[in-house]
Amino acid sequence: MSINLKDKFISNMDQSTHVFSWQVHENLTPEEAKAAADIIISTVQANSQTTKVKLLVDNRFMERNGRSVVFTPEVNSIWENAQRTVFPHVSKIAVLCSGTLMKMQMDRISRNSNIMEINKCFWNDNDQIMLEEAFEFLGIQNNQLVKPKQD
Template sequence: MSVDLKNKFISHMDNNTQVFSWQVHENLTAEEAKAAADIIISTVQSNSKTTKVNLLVDNRFMERNGRSVVFTPDVNAIWEEAQRTVFPYVAKIAVLCSGTLMKMQMDRISRNSNIMDINKCFWNDNDQIMLQEAFDFLGISSNDLVKPKQG
């Protein structure tokens, strides 16, 4: 069965900066998370033949009624397994969070995946500051997919 991620999961590989970025716009079901994880794993593995890639994860849109939405335990397990799988191919991971609750969840997932050494989660009320911190961490000045939030 095919899973349609069109409006929930959007990804982009920048071959110039070796940054694979993606945005999650809504909470994912386990089936959708598995499909997204497959895209992440295959993209990272196919683009890391000569050098490790950096990941830019944009979860800033994971909100409902002005509050952070966190992933369900079954989706967390899928993310943890995906992180363990791509770890050998990745130099750094920057995760943009929608709030402090999501930042705590993402920090916990990275601890459980044993990727804390290369992973950093960001949260700031000021979107511009958060983006700049993440870009600085990855050593990039911009990203074609991840832009400042509008409004």
């Protein structure tokens, strides 16, 4: 069975900054999360032959009725396994969150995956400030996929 992630999961590997970024636009089923995790793992492994990759995870669009949507426990487990798999190939991970509840969930996932020393989750009501903080953490000026949200 083929999983279509076109509207839910979008990714980009920026060769110039060595940053693999992705956006999740709505909650993923376990099957969709597994397909997304496979993309993440294969992209990171393929692009970390000479230097470690940086990850920019954009979950800012995971909202419903103005409130953060969090991942199910099954999807959390898939993310944790994916993080453990890519950890040796990654130097830094910045996670943009849609709210404080998601930030707490993403922090918990990174603790469970034992990647806290390279992972930082960001949340701020001011989208521009959140992006600037994440970009500074990763040591980049901008990203081809992750741009300020349009109101």
